Amino acid sequence: MRSPLETRRDTGQPEPRPWKPSAVAELTAARARLSRMLEGLPEDALTRQHSPLMSPIVWDVAHLANYEEQWLLRALGAPALTDSAFDALYDAFRHPRASRSQLPLLTPEQAFAYAARVREASLEWLQQLPEDSPAPLLRGGFVFGMVAQHEQQHLETLAATLQLMTSHEYRPAALARPRPARAAQHEVFLPGGPVRLGSDAPWAYDNERPAHSVHVPDFLLDSHPVTNGDFAVFVDSGGYTDSRWWDPQGFAWIQSQGIRHPLFWLPQQGGTWLRRRFGWVEPLPKDEPVQHVCWYEADAYARWAGKRLPTEAEWEKAATGSDGRPRVYPWGDAAPDAGHANLGGDTWGPSPIGGYPAGQSVDGVWGLLGDVWEWTSSTFDGYFGFKSFPYREYSEVFFGTEYRVLRGGAWASAPVAVRNSFRNWDYPIRRQIFAGFRCARDAR
Template sequence: MSMRATQQAGTAERAEADWKARAWRELDAARARTRAMLEPVPETELMRQHSPLMSPLVWDVAHMANYEEQWLLRALGAPAITDPAFDAIYDAFRHPRNTRATLPLLEPEAAWAYATRVREAVRAHLEAVPLESADPLLAGGFVYGMVAQHEQQHAETLAATLQLMTEVEYLPVEALRPRPGAVPQHEVFIPGGPVPLGNTDAWAYDNERPRHLVDVAPFLLDAHPVTTGDYLVFVESGGYEDARWWDPKGFEWIQAEGLRHPLFWLPRGQHVWLRRRFGTVEPLPRDEPVQHVSWYEADAYARWAGKRLPTEAEWEKAAQGSDGVERAYPWGNDAPTDAHANLGGSRWGVSPVGSHPLGRSADGVFGLLGDVWEWTSSDFQPYAGFRAFPYREYSEVFFGTASKVLRGGSWASAPVAVRNSFRNWDFPIRRQIFAGFRCARDVR
């Protein structure tokens, strides 16, 4: 073998080792987080349906194991290791969340044992995965990244379920949150021009593809997400009673539901507000990004403030920066750390605005990743040239006008599932998710 061929072979082996090391690091991190989150929960509460919006917690455990078995074993040629009936029980598309408690679910000990068996088989099978393969599932370790991101997305769903849980107090062990001084809100001018939307990274999802250019007109964007204190002014000034600010469907919805403030806020007299955050009732902080607001609520506030929600193209333009440099994250291509953003779930809540100055974008926008998902004005639609991979049910079946796009990730999102191009989506009435927003404005 020539020296050049030897060097090329060595480079290929290192690249292979790199994606395998990354895959195991992310898979193990996701499992450790899931176990740590659920360890304090009594078995009876793991089996209980705490909200019709969410699954029983134990369903998620076995669902994650079944998903891993299907994609990291069977799809790669390894034999099934468990009862094929699990495929139907833990199929998220066959059973709506509000029906899953009626299924013959594995109890907690059996669900964890199933997850362990699958992971051990996956670890053993990885050794047989070829260094080079024509299978697109293995390109850059895509399918391993898909499964790791899937489990971390379910960890965020588990956090939302734990927040909705009222039968027992869930008191998480929290990492300290930074406490910066007061940070004033201001607008940042984002020059117009082309922005490359999407991602070509091996672990990017199908809805992030293909990468393409979109022209964006100049606009102004809030430097920080809208805070609880800002939103409180809207609430106390009668914003929920004034139809002028609301999408007609949204106003009809809040009237029917009797909504007068964000989810988990607790009014306690004139200008006195508390909130429930997991097992704790505490004063409503004024300096944190508002969260647990629906798209309708975000849109109404923006109208009231004389602004609007940004489009997802504008949001990604702000995250990429206007200097033409391609960045995976607003600050560059370095992987997220605690200094850049509030991610990973260890703080169990949002940090005050301005807490992560190293996460500032090239144009001077703060907090684009982490703390709260940010609603955009855009419907969840495919990019031109979209191709479903590896299955339609991840993205394609949700395209349309029923869901709005969210960007940026929340405090409960894992770094592996957060990047400038990542697209989340949900119905405009959803409030249990860790969502907030920032406002935009046309340049006149």
């Protein structure tokens, strides 16, 4: 993400960089992706509750429209398109996911029409807004970046819903993923020293702010995420039944749930693990990063391997690089493209490790962005000097020891919502998300 500031030739003062083209492009890309994902799904698939962990798909569609109406129209002075009853109906905090199917929701036809009407009004209103407004919501186009990222984050959630869906077969057309030669896992030494955490970029979220420096001791980090093949050794050696490797709460939880392998893995047939990936049942690819593991599973594997999960500061140190130069992405400041990382959702699964040499960090760490979210050992909290903006419910209400931080994005994450400083978080029992991990250890 480039800086929004450039220098005025006449005064030498910073001048806001035009942000409207980026806002239009990102909003348009998100809506096009929504259409691709849901095209052809019957009404029952859109309205059914496929899992108590997820909303009915039609709720998400109308929620996106309502969120956009609130922030890109009403908050910026435009007339409301609907009455405030929609605000309550599509409020994520008022209605838990498991109960949303019982609400008087818009039909799919009504929800899509609402989303189209709001988008048309938002783009029209955008043209009337000043590029150089000092208002906090408009500075650098922040609120438009917030809405575009919010929509893409919900599309990743919709991908998880579609993976959980069993009432209808969902087999999307998937882009080809690189099939590189076998990549060797090894450890990369990261020297200790200061690391810049966070971002003050225009579209950074409040939990990424303020940018600041912390000290990180020397450490070693795996060059690639842990693969299915690696994790299968842990499973086959009885890792899920040996309490030595597990956080006590995690072991009690997997015992109570009868969990013996990652979510969507299927029992071995002829000595080969299978997995379900949307409408496919296929042999488990050993060279892809393991996904659909919770924090407890990742932590147990790391202990079994004689290692640990990295802290989020260590993860960001590896992504930014040990040479002290700030970078937006592991490879530099150029926005991600298909050569850097597996992002955007159209591959419908992780790529084998070693598939994106252009995306490696300056220290030779691969795959830090894309493919799978990476669990860290850190709990979620605000940085020193944190200020909630523009509402507490995005970040602040989740601060505390209940949640663990994930970094890096997954194949289902959009480039607009992926950067070295981006922070995700979830409960340590969550498995439906597209999460994996890599291991670290102290350098002695």
